[in-house]
Amino acid sequence: MNQLAEMLLKGLQETLYMTFSATAFGLAIGLPLGAVLTITSKGHALESPQLNRALGALVNLGRSFPSLILIIVLLPLSRLVVGTTLGPTAALVPLSVEMAPFIARIAENAFKEVDKGKIEAAMAMGTGPWPMITRVLVPEAMPALVRGITLILISTLGLTAIAGSIGAGGLGSLAIRYGYQRFRTDVMFATVALLIVLVTAIQVTGNQVAKHMGRRRHVYE
Amino acid sequence: MPATIPEELSAGLQPAGAIQVQAVPPAPDLPMIQARGLHKTFATPAQQVRALAGVDLEVRKGDIFGIVGFSGSGKSTLLRCINLLERPDAGTVLLAGQEATTLDRRHLGLLRRKVGMIFQHFHLFDARTVGENIAFPLEIAKAGRRHIEARVEELAALVGISDKLKAYPGQLSGGQKQRVAIARALANDPIVLLSDEATSALDPETTWSILQLLKDINRQMGLTIAFVTHELDVVRVLCNQVAVLEAGRIAERGEVGEVFRNPRSLAGVRLVEISRGFREGSLFTDGGGI
Numbered sequence: 349m350n351q352l353a354e355m356l357l358k359g360l361q362e363t364l365y366m367t368f369s370a371t372a373f374g375l376a377i378g379l380p381l382g383a384v385l386t387i388t389s390k391g392h393a394l395e396s397p398q399l400n401r402a403l404g405a406l407v408n409l410g411r412s413f414p415s416l417i418l419i420i421v422l423l424p425l426s427r428l429v430v431g432t433t434l435g436p437t438a439a440l441v442p443l444s445v446e447m448a449p450f451i452a453r454i455a456e457n458a459f460k461e462v463d464k465g466k467i468e469a470a471m472a473m474g475t476g477p478w479p480m481i482t483r484v485l486v487p488e489a490m491p492a493l494v495r496g497i498t499l500i501l502i503s504t505l506g507l508t509a510i511a512g513s514i515g516a517g518g519l520g521s522l523a524i525r526y527g528y529q530r531f532r533t534d535v536m537f538a539t540v541a542l543l544i545v546l547v548t549a550i551q552v553t554g555n556q557v558a559k560h561m562g563r564r565r566h567v568y569e
Numbered sequence: 570m571p572a573t574i575p576e577e578l579s580a581g582l583q584p585a586g587a588i589q590v591q592a593v594p595p596a597p598d599l600p601m602i603q604a605r606g607l608h609k610t611f612a613t614p615a616q617q618v619r620a621l622a623g624v625d626l627e628v629r630k631g632d633i634f635g636i637v638g639f640s641g642s643g644k645s646t647l648l649r650c651i652n653l654l655e656r657p658d659a660g661t662v663l664l665a666g667q668e669a670t671t672l673d674r675r676h677l678g679l680l681r682r683k684v685g686m687i688f689q690h691f692h693l694f695d696a697r698t699v700g701e702n703i704a705f706p707l708e709i710a711k712a713g714r715r716h717i718e719a720r721v722e723e724l725a726a727l728v729g730i731s732d733k734l735k736a737y738p739g740q741l742s743g744g745q746k747q748r749v750a751i752a753r754a755l756a757n758d759p760i761v762l763l764s765d766e767a768t769s770a771l772d773p774e775t776t777w778s779i780l781q782l783l784k785d786i787n788r789q790m791g792l793t794i795a796f797v798t799h800e801l802d803v804v805r806v807l808c809n810q811v812a813v814l815e816a817g818r819i820a821e822r823g824e825v826g827e828v829f830r831n832p833r834s835l836a837g838v839r840l841v842e843i844s845r846g847f848r849e850g851s852l853f854t855d856g857g858g859i
Contacts, residue, residue: 394674469692472652472763473706473753474681483708487696565695566739 355522356538362436363518363546366508370440371501374447381407381448382455383481389460392467394477410449415510418446439516443507451500458492459485491561498554502547509543519543599666601761601793602628607650607660609643609817620646621657622817628761628810633787633794635804635825637840638814647814648765648797652684653677665760682710685754689766691746693738699749700725700734706756724752728782744775751782755792762786764796768803776800780807801844805829813837 381403387393388400413421422442423433430438462485470484486493509520519539527536609621620643628634638644649655651662653669662669669680693702700721707717725731728748738746747767754762764783768776784807786792796808804811804825812822813836820834832838 463692465688465690465692466694468654469686469688470705472654472681472684472686473709473757474678475709476675476678479709483705484694488694490696564737566737 352534352538355526355535356519356542359517359519359522359539360542362516363505363508363520366436366439366443366511366516366518367501367505370443370447370508371451371497371504373440373444374451374500374504375497377444377448378451379455381452382459383485385452385456386459386485387477387480391464393471393475393480407449407452410445411453413446415446415507416514418442419511419514422446434515436517439508439511439518443504443511443516446507447500447504450503451496454496454500455493458489458496461492462488491558494554494558494561498551498558501550501554505543505546505550599630600627600663601630601632601665602626602634602651602795603661603663603666604647604651605661605663607647607657607662609646609650609655609657619817621650621660624660624814624817624819626812626819628793628795630793631787631791632810633783633796633808635808635811636795636797636814637799637801637804637811638836639840640799642814642836643817644797644799644814645765648763648795651761651763651795652681652686682706682757683760684763685757685759685761686763686765687747687750687754687767689769691738691743691750693746693749693753695738697737698734699730699736699738699741702738702749703752703756706753710757720756724755727755727786728752742775743771744778747771747775747779748782751779751786755786760793762792762794764794764798766798767796769798769800776803777806783807801829801840813840 384394385400385403385407388396388403390397410418419439419442422445423438425445426433426438426441429441432438466484466488467480470480475484508516508518509523512518512520512522513524515521519542523536523539526532527539604624604626607621607624607626609619611618611620622643624643624647626647636644636647646655650657650660651664653662657670660670664680664684667680669677672680694705697705703721703724704717707720712720721734722731725734728751730745730748730752733741733745733749738749741749750767762783768779771779780803783794783796787794796804798804808825810822811825811828813820813828813832813834815834815836820836821828821832828837829841832841
């Protein structure tokens with residue numbers, strides 16, 4: 349029993365570490381990508397059909413790979429960056445790269461939800477591409493971005509389980525190696541229960557933060 | 570391309586050195602807006618819509634110029650072509666003598682800082698307080714913090730919303746929102762104010778107060794205003810010049826009094842008749858009149 353608790357705690361720590369770090373790195377790549385996708389679209393501050401199409405194609409390419417395949421393909425990159433292909437830190441590289449294009453689309457959707465009239469008003473005031481992103485799109489889309497990041501965190505959490513099946517560690521790895529391969533039903537139940545708690549906690553927190561933002565602005569959705 | 574921007578325009582443009590602004594002395598009776606031969610066609614999946622079919626327009630300094638017409642006559646497109654939110658297929662636009670249609674993206678941005686615009690649905694930033702909304706164009710023009718603070722208070726006082734600076738747009742009424750939008754549009758001392766149906770979403774009393782505010786601003790600052798609307802009564806109260814648009818062309822133009830008393834175009838006659846009919850109530854009492 350004690351051993352099981354220890355195992356679960358370590359798995360939980362690894363999962364949280366992978367989920368939040370990979371989301372952070374993914375956001376660092378995906379958020380700017382989503383912003384550029386938005387402002388290069390038609391009628392926007394940096395309208396450029398060629399750049400928009402090129403970036404769109406890149407994002408689609410990234411999203412086309414089956415997760416497991418992309419993780420395997422990127423293992424050499426992990427070795428290059430982290431020095432190993434095993435463990436949670438090594439998994440961060442493929443996880444971040446895997447999540448980035450998805451995050452770019454989520455961010456693009458959030459930015460496109462901003463009322464076109466506000467964008468136009470900003471354009472009419474001579475707002476350039478950079479202030480358009482930092483002073484208009486990001487603050488105006490913030491509640492939608494928060495809801496998007498909630499979605500992303502949960503997707504990343506799911507992805508860590510897949511990475512866990514090929515040596516990344518974490519709860520997913522426990523569920524597969526002990527719960528499935530060694531018929532340890534107790535481990536299986538415990539990991540799944542923990543994952544349910546995690547997903548619920550992330551979702552509830554995200555909803556609350558987004559709602560609070562709307563309230564502060566006196567915008568009710 | 571070194572842009573030649575008249576003094577009138579360059580006064581508040583920053584940074585002056587960086588964009589090679591060359592001051593040109595303004596002509597005494599300078600037209601603030603000159604549009605020549607504007608054409609614009611929109612392609613919808615079903616058909617080609619010809620919004621502008623060769624429009625010439627001249628708005629003099631200090632004018633409040635009404636642009637009226639029925640729905641789909643191209644009046645909003647015309648206004649949006651003036652600051653190039655809509656790029657015309659053909660034709661040129663000059664603002665205070667500076668050709669806008671040939672400017673690159675960066676210089677167009679600088680020029681737009683000197684052209685204020687207000688909208689039917691206000692388009693305030695929900696994430697910003699009233700004060701921060703008014704400060705936005707000043708931030709974009711890289712004004713200093715001190716200057717921004719002083720200017721925001723000055724503008725808020727001008728439009729009568731000094732007590733709402735910390736409020737969010739979501740807490741304001743329509744009339745208050747439009748006042749904030751006007752303050753925001755005036756922040757960088759524009760040479761022209763463009764108004765796209767700015768009173769069309771407001772009730773009659775609020776419309777009246779906004780019109781008085783615009784008139785005051787026009788008188789005090791000599792601000793040139795181009796005002797698109799479908800409400801003829803608004804033009805009657807506010808404007809000194811009017812152009813009637815029909816099917817993408819200017820059907821007639823002139824002094825407001827002259828056009829209302831003596832409309833010469835078919836569209837003008839119809840507009841004035843309908844407006845008069847409503848006023849006398851005949852359209853209500855007789856029913857099915859139009």
